[in-house]
Amino acid sequence: MLRDLFDTDGQFNSAHWVVLSDWSGLTWTAVGLLVCILIGFSWWNTQPLNRMRRITLLALRTATLVVITFLFIQPGIRLEHRNIVRNHVAVLIDQSRSMLLPGQSSGSRLDQLKRYLEANLAVFKSWQTEHQVDYFTFGRYVKAVDDLKSIQALGEMTDLAGALDDVQSRYTSGDLAAVIILSDGTDTTKLKEISDPSLIPNRVQIAIKKLNAPVHTVFIGPDKVAPDLAIQDLSYDEFAFVRNAVTIDAKVSVFGYEQLRIPVTMKRNGKELGRQVLEVVPGKQNYEFSFEFVPDETGKSSFTFEVGSAPGEQIVINNRREFVIRVIRDKIRVLQVVGRPSWDERFLRKLLKKNPNVDLISFFILRTSSSLQVARRNEMSLIPFPTQELFEQQLGSFDLIIFQNFTYRGYQMRQYMPLIKRYVQNGGGFVMVGGDISFANGGYAGTPIAEFLPVTLRGGQLGGGEKSDYRPTLTPAGQFHPITNLKLSRDENQTAWQSLPMLSGLNQVAGLAPDSVVLLEHPTKRVGVKKSPVVAVRNFGKGRVLSVLTDSTWRWDFEAFGLGADNRNYYKFWGNAIRWLIRDPDLKTIRVTTGKDRYAVGDQVSVTVRLQADDYRPAIDQPVRVEVGKRHNEQTSTEAPIIRQGKTDKGGLFTFSVPIKTDGVWRVVARSGEDQELVDQDVFVVTSEPIELATTKTNPLLLKSISSIGQGRFLDDGDDLADLERKPPLLLQVNRRKDVPLWASAWLLLLAIILPSTEWFLRRRWGLL
């Protein structure tokens, strides 16, 4: 305004009032006193006059004094051309997905926000001489944006505290004029439920104050929230143990409905696991549900928790949540049945007891029917061999059965042998460890158990096979098999086996089962043309079987320890064996894995297939077919599975990435082998991350709290930004300056003469002089 009046040429960018005189403070005081005294004297002097005359004279005297004082002060207008460093106004625009929800009038909250910005563009423009207006979108962090029209509500979270932290880190102290936040206030992180400044964590309060500028908030959103059912929270463990109850808790919130009955379902791998009813009652907003199930097999399972949609509900994406739970073994339940106490049993039991992953049930035959009994039954600690309980009732609960130098004879066990065979066929693990009453010596020839052993037995083949010490040798298959894999490298593994203490004793066998694999063999002794097996394995049905044809592996522990060698190889050997026998997923010859259990829509999902030969060598240059598709019962006609085919590389790997554009539960199936008989699969969830859409609620109180702490204003979209408080910009230097003295005016001089002259004339006329 001033600049327009006094700088007609536009040479200056600043104009303000100044005092051009250089009187000292004492002089100012003296002048002030003199003026007051003179006015007071006039007041006293004019008392006898009538009112009209008195006022006239006082006004003239005062006006005269004012003019004289004005001349004395010498006021002026200072015109300057200044260099100004503009400070910044940071405008934070909420671009989270909740901004897609309905706004105040028609359209979404984002539309409402854009309209508001457009209406205030002129204001922002008017600030540009002093401030640079920076626009940012925010979710967790802020991101600079140039084109306001291009903003899309794609953010997966709203973290106001994080965004303010990020703003603070982008500007140096004092560089901000103001911060303006435009949001619906639905923070999805630590400020989620906050509605009062005192509830805002100290750390966040400090962050706001550190901005060192007023923080204004503008609430964008409807006055009245749309009715909605929403899954607020799902509580579950990402890992569960097989045969242990798993509980999944869910919290559902209800807005805008007073009475309603809606089904709530939990599905596992597409099959309904449980169904409950959400019964809405007036005044209650949150409802909790709990589902329990007992997983019976290991592996990944996908789960879908779904709340039916209510009448008139606009947002249904928050009515469904998918997730993956990985079911793992709790403990490996091992049944160790021992025919007679021995050193081999003693060290194997120690090993099994020490393994924290093993839940061991041991049963040792301490005496036989032919043993002398010199004590009464109650003087002995013996209990009957619970054959029915172990081999009929509890058989299925074991992951692994070990027959260690055990003969079934004498315990009426023949009837349980078919059950044991079926147990193995159905996926159980079985180990037969050698000894004088094991294998053929135990009478197993011709029994159902002999049918699944890796070695063949001949009846009447009694007696020990080899009494002298020997060092077993690794077969070609043994060099790669996980059971005999003591070291990572082949050479080190070979050396490790050669450095183990020697074994003694070998159970004689008639030969090998056709599909068995020998891992360790006797260095010299033969069965027919082949060397006698010492350790052999076999797959039988879904189960796996291991034969250890000696009772002296304990020497790999105790003797190795005594020799100062590595007795950990004993633990490694048996540990490997247990993992292989229970079909540890890591030991499958084909494995397909995706990097994560959960992806966002549009993410690249990386798929890795690892293929190994039967002897666990990498299967090189082998064809692999991988199908990535939505789980069967979710398949829609428009979504054909993605198929990738190729060959494995030198490491036996086949890898690729694939973008997934729709949400849901996806399954990757990898196949290989001549008849595609090798199959493995993995499951993952692609989600549009409904956290942002978990509720239709807004939270203007949070915005109000932030602006309160930030000493700014809380506005809604009806308020104008024009008069928002901002910190002034920084002045760097003055290039030109011009003072326009207002006192050096002829009119003013004339007034200074006319006013006292008029007073003198009137005083004389009225007889006062």
Next chain:
Amino acid sequence: MTMNRRKAIKLTAAVCAAILAPRRGLSIGRDSKVGIAVLDRGNSRQLRPRCVEQLMWEVSKRTSINVREEPVYLKLTDESLFRNPFLVWFGQGSIQPLSEMERRRLSLYLRGGGTLLISDVSPLGDDGFDTSIRSEMSLLWPDRDWMRLGNDHTVYRTFYLLETPKGRVARTDHLEGVIFDDRSPVIYERNDLFGAFGRERFGAWSMPVFPGGERQREMAFRTGLNLVMYATCLNYKRDQVHVTEILRRRNWRVEPSKTIR
């Protein structure tokens, strides 16, 4: 089905083989049998002759364990020490302290899984061996407490249910030892356990048992058998499947293990 002469001969031979085939003592290797090694130190070879054999014979008759009756005598420095997980140390009177090498080997043996039964066969009133052993054990297990094994220890129920350990004499009513890795690698008895087992060449007992007579000898056998069973099965009888039954059979009053030193 007809049977010719050849088949009949084969069948007869098979039946004879089955009858004559030894049910015990059969082994597939030289380490298959459970045997006792005796520490060859001082005059231990002469101290309790034919006693180990008698105990192991009883073990073979009363239990399913496949035993090697004859003991092997081993020095602590012998290489084959670690092929014999059960070692017995007889002693009487003061003994020569273990050398550093012996002590290191014994420590390795016990920590690696071996079990040592120390048997004081000294005459009553002679505490020389006892003093020596306590001194040795304090050097061997400086980090462990020397314990009196409570009657809830597994060794009292590995096969027979026992209240106290017995032997040729009744010097003490308890066993002592250390606990390491959830087991007792050293068990110390002072009742001349093996003295109760010795027999003369023609079958008579070598030494009388005092004061309990033949019942005490039987209980000594039971103690010895439980110790052999402990060496092979460790805490098997502490498994839950056995506990309920065992508690039911005896009016159990638990006296927990106590620290002695």
